[in-house]
Amino acid sequence: MRNLLNFSRVSLFAAVMSLVLPLQTFGHDHNSPIHQSMKQLGLLSKQVAATVGDPSQNQANAANAKKMIELFQISFDHASEAVEDFPVNEQSGALLEIQNMINQEIEMASDLEEAFIANDNAAAKLILKKMVDLKEEGHDKYKP
Numbered sequence: 001m002r003n004l005l006n007f008s009r010v011s012l013f014a015a016v017m018s019l020v021l022p023l024q025t026f027g028h029d030h031n032s033p034i035h036q037s038m039k040q041l042g043l044l045s046k047q048v049a050a051t052v053g054d055p056s057q058n059q060a061n062a063a064n065a066k067k068m069i070e071l072f073q074i075s076f077d078h079a080s081e082a083v084e085d086f087p088v089n090e091q092s093g094a095l096l097e098i099q100n101m102i103n104q105e106i107e108m109a110s111d112l113e114e115a116f117i118a119n120d121n122a123a124a125k126l127i128l129k130k131m132v133d134l135k136e137e138g139h140d141k142y143k144p
Contacts, residue, residue: 034078037071058116065113076102101138
């Protein structure tokens, strides 16, 4: 009887999880332009963060900052995808806020590029921290 109860609990857990897990990703296309650009931005941010204090990497980091600007622009252009699952009455406000955050990231990425070109690693480190803080704020509020 005990084995039957354990089997029932395991079966119930498996059944519930098979229903819940697909719901967590429902409506979120991980191949969408915004998802792919954000994924690339994450990789570039980690790469820059690993070498932000190394002046010998400033040229490469300036190029990475320029790529970030391009990827943020793609994200801006496809930001409406990020609010598709929001209630209709919240979509426009959320979209404006997300686009505002992305515009701030574009400005900071431009400043980051300039800091690396000027060999100002201290400024680059501060800018990168602000970028990461804003990303975390946006993800806390809007990422599913």
